[in-house]
Amino acid sequence: MVLILSEHQDASTVEVLKWLNHFGITWIRINEDDEVRFDCLEFAGNQLAGLVITINGKPLNLVEVKSYWYRRGWLHYGAQYISGKISNHSLVNENMHQYLQEELDNVMEFVHRYLQSEKQCINSYLSAKNNKTYYHYVASKAGFDLPDTLIATQKKDLERFSDESGRGSLITKSINEMFSFTHDGKCYRNLTNEVRQSDIQEGNKVFYPTLFQTYVEKFFELRVFYILGEIYSMAIFSQLNAKTQFDFRNYDHEYSNRNVPFILPASIAQKVKVFMAEIDLNCGSLDMIVTADGRFVFLEVNPVGQFGMVSNPCNYYLEKRIAEILSQ
Amino acid sequence: MSDKIVFRLFSSCLLTAGSTRALICDPQRGNYYTIPLSLYSIIAEQKKASIEETLAICEDQEEAEILKSYFNFLLEHELIFLCREDLADNFTPIKYEFDVPAIIANAIVQIGKKAEYLVDTLAQLKLLGCQAFELVVMTDCPLSFLSHILELCKGQELDEVNLYIPFNPETDYEALIEEYCFLSSVTICNAPTNEEIFLNGDSCTLRFSTKDLRDHRHCGIIAEKYFIPDLVHHSESLQHNTCLNRKIAIDVNGNIKNCPSLNESFGNIKDITLEEAICQPHFKKYWNINKDQIEVCKDCEFRHVCTDCRAYLEDPSNVYSKPLKCGYDPYTCTWEDWSKNPLKENIIIQYGIHSIE
Amino acid sequence: MNNKMHLKEGLLINTESLPFSVRLWTATSVQIPFKGPREVKSFGTREYKYKKYYKYISRRG
Numbered sequence: 244m245v246l247i248l249s250e251h252q253d254a255s256t257v258e259v260l261k262w263l264n265h266f267g268i269t270w271i272r273i274n275e276d277d278e279v280r281f282d283c284l285e286f287a288g289n290q291l292a293g294l295v296i297t298i299n300g301k302p303l304n305l306v307e308v309k310s311y312w313y314r315r316g317w318l319h320y321g322a323q324y325i326s327g328k329i330s331n332h333s334l335v336n337e338n339m340h341q342y343l344q345e346e347l348d349n350v351m352e353f354v355h356r357y358l359q360s361e362k363q364c365i366n367s368y369l370s371a372k373n374n375k376t377y378y379h380y381v382a383s384k385a386g387f388d389l390p391d392t393l394i395a396t397q398k399k400d401l402e403r404f405s406d407e408s409g410r411g412s413l414i415t416k417s418i419n420e421m422f423s424f425t426h427d428g429k430c431y432r433n434l435t436n437e438v439r440q441s442d443i444q445e446g447n448k449v450f451y452p453t454l455f456q457t458y459v460e461k462f463f464e465l466r467v468f469y470i471l472g473e474i475y476s477m478a479i480f481s482q483l484n485a486k487t488q489f490d491f492r493n494y495d496h497e498y499s500n501r502n503v504p505f506i507l508p509a510s511i512a513q514k515v516k517v518f519m520a521e522i523d524l525n526c527g528s529l530d531m532i533v534t535a536d537g538r539f540v541f542l543e544v545n546p547v548g549q550f551g552m553v554s555n556p557c558n559y560y561l562e563k564r565i566a567e568i569l570s571q
Numbered sequence: 572m573s574d575k576i577v578f579r580l581f582s583s584c585l586l587t588a589g590s591t592r593a594l595i596c597d598p599q600r601g602n603y604y605t606i607p608l609s610l611y612s613i614i615a616e617q618k619k620a621s622i623e624e625t626l627a628i629c630e631d632q633e634e635a636e637i638l639k640s641y642f643n644f645l646l647e648h649e650l651i652f653l654c655r656e657d658l659a660d661n662f663t664p665i666k667y668e669f670d671v672p673a674i675i676a677n678a679i680v681q682i683g684k685k686a687e688y689l690v691d692t693l694a695q696l697k698l699l700g701c702q703a704f705e706l707v708v709m710t711d712c713p714l715s716f717l718s719h720i721l722e723l724c725k726g727q728e729l730d731e732v733n734l735y736i737p738f739n740p741e742t743d744y745e746a747l748i749e750e751y752c753f754l755s756s757v758t759i760c761n762a763p764t765n766e767e768i769f770l771n772g773d774s775c776t777l778r779f780s781t782k783d784l785r786d787h788r789h790c791g792i793i794a795e796k797y798f799i800p801d802l803v804h805h806s807e808s809l810q811h812n813t814c815l816n817r818k819i820a821i822d823v824n825g826n827i828k829n830c831p832s833l834n835e836s837f838g839n840i841k842d843i844t845l846e847e848a849i850c851q852p853h854f855k856k857y858w859n860i861n862k863d864q865i866e867v868c869k870d871c872e873f874r875h876v877c878t879d880c881r882a883y884l885e886d887p888s889n890v891y892s893k894p895l896k897c898g899y900d901p902y903t904c905t906w907e908d909w910s911k912n913p914l915k916e917n918i919i920i921q922y923g924i925h926s927i928e
Numbered sequence: 929m930n931n932k933m934h935l936k937e938g939l940l941i942n943t944e945s946l947p948f949s950v951r952l953w954t955a956t957s958v959q960i961p962f963k964g965p966r967e968v969k970s971f972g973t974r975e976y977k978y979k980k981y982y983k984y985i986s987r988r989g
Contacts, residue, residue: 257728429956450947504664878983
């Protein structure tokens with residue numbers, strides 16, 4: 244049996260499930276909004292004899308799971324047993340709640356560790372945190388070309404970084420994940436944006452930590468899907484179109500980007516493998532830029548990125564491949 | 572490193588050569604363009620040449636000017652791109668693999684007065700992985716009956732459900748479509764007008780037709796409006812029959828067929844399962860007849876954006892014959908009305924197509 | 929249509945406590961997606977996203 248942890252809106256999961264059905268493989272899918280409870284863990288005769296959780300009240304013995312795919316999401320087990328006040332004293336209440344949460348967190352972390360170490364698995368919840376700053380550091384050690392990067396809080400550091408000769412223009416984007424919210428009928432998003440000299444002049448002297456990077460003039464972008472040593476790459480020609488020059492999520496529906504299959508040069512493929520091993524991810528989507536002079540510049544890795552957008556245009560059948568791996 | 576800049580076709584653009592001209596199909600932008608064979612051979616070869624080098628081979632100035640205008644066309648529509656020579660080989664062609672997670676991918680189900688086999692048929696289709704189906708109501712269709720059928724279809728995770736029903740002046744079709752939003756299209760037959768309305772955020776087409784399109788003899792049309800510039804379709808087309816591959820039909824009497832227009836029955840849904848029918852030796856006989864094997868089609872530049880028909884043929888005695896309802900001639904690159912072709916008159920009568928409308 | 933976030937328009941934000949880039953954030957009109965009762969549980973999801981089938985099942989005309 245295959246266990247999948249995902250989000251209820253994720254369309255790629257459904258495509259993989261169709262293949263699993265086609266292969267006659269049974270599966271259980273847990274979404275982030277399913278109610279998960281810890282039920283029982285037992286060691287007997289120096290061995291793990293049982294590890295049972297319930298999903299929306301239905302028991303699942305994880306020992307019986309053969310392979311596991313962490314697609315997205317989390318195990319929603321927060322409310323277990325903690326219903327209402329434990330004591331009338333708020334401090335007692337607070338401490339007890341914290342204690343109970345830690346007890347449960349400990350055993351639930353074991354659930355994740357058990358799944359990722361004992362099963363044929365694709366990705367894991369514990370490795371999938373998007374530690375972008377750390378990943379940038381590991382990428383530098385893996386030998387990737389990287390854009391010069393500054394995370395700063397003061398205008399003077401930004402000015403110095405910007406003035407350095409030969410840097411050209413700068414961009415800014417989130418340190419962590421992209422962020423968005425809606426207010427009054429508008430959706431606000433912090434996509435990648437150019438930082439002009441005038442922006443720097445008009446900006447505050449001191450600001451919340453912000454990431455700046457040299458703008459890398461791209462010939463095309465690469466989206467690289469890595470899974471258990473296999474590499475599937477796609478070139479994205481977004482430069483043809485001024486609107487998507489800084490971020491292809493500024494998608495131009497009238498004149499879409501060109502997405503075509505691409506084979507990484509062996510030296511770059513090797514770096515991808517070293518990098519992924521180092522950050523302990525067996526599956527993820529890497530973004531790179533290929534410059535006009537043929538340099539491959541690493542931008543970031545997304546552990547739970549969309550892969551349908553690579554699979555479909557390139558005819559890679561990644562959903563089928565994932566189902567095959569899970570069926571082994 | 573070399574600084575030579577070569578041109579490359581975006582591999583998302585699919586090339587097909589016909590005997591007179593060729594086609595560049597651009598699925599990512601939903602377009603296709605006919606091009607001369609001379610241009611086809613220049614871009615199909617994928618020689619690592621620059622535009623300047625290619626122009627230099629031209630025999631005279633006039634030829635060079637023509638070729639230059641071709642290159643402008645290709646660049647303007649972003650069908651080719653310019654690339655450093657040392658990266659050119661990394662732009663690998665698309666592998667035209669075709670597969671879908673389904674033993675039967677699409678189905679046509681005709682239903683009669685009671686829709687008695689519908690529940691069972693849907694359950695069986697689901698087990699076979701069926702992704703899309705057409706439901707054709709062959710009898711009168713009062714609202715209560717329609718609601719009954721649609722309730723049965725609701726909750727099936729089919730990607731596409733197309734419905735063909737007879738016109739009923741008392742039915743509010745728009746309200747119905749809003750309620751049953753899994754519907755991809757609803758065709759109202761024998762309607763007073765011909766009209767097309769897009770509903771549910773364009774996810775459903777409501778079509779009124781004065782014809783009785785439920786009659787299978789209306790099917791099998793080959794026309795430009797049915798061309799599909801799509802990568803999955805192109806990949807399927809290279810190996811399989813684009814109409815009948817992984818298709819099944821259940822007619823109004825429960826007979827299991829390849830298509831309602833083909834006579835051969837593989838048993839009745841009352842007696843055998845769909846899976847048993849599929850396992851019969853001849854059930855899949857059309858599945859691998861591709862356009863490269865079909866007379867005339869094999870010389871046509873449109874063959875991989877087109878859809879086939881094996882039910883109505885120019886020569887009914889030849890299983891590889893050109894579809895009867897195609898009016899295109901790939902040797903002269905002209906379209907004519909197939910139904911007015913005097914050479915087809917007898918065949919049209921033979922199939923009984925003349926007596927419908 | 930993209931345009932930059934105008935903080936003065938209704939949103940009172942203390943820019944000093946925000947990243948430098950806040951003025952560059954993108955504001956787009958919210959598109960209300962078509963919603964309907966597409967409840968399907970079979971794939972373990974409440975919202976089965978219907979994928980457009982890639983071809984015509986029949987061609988009647």
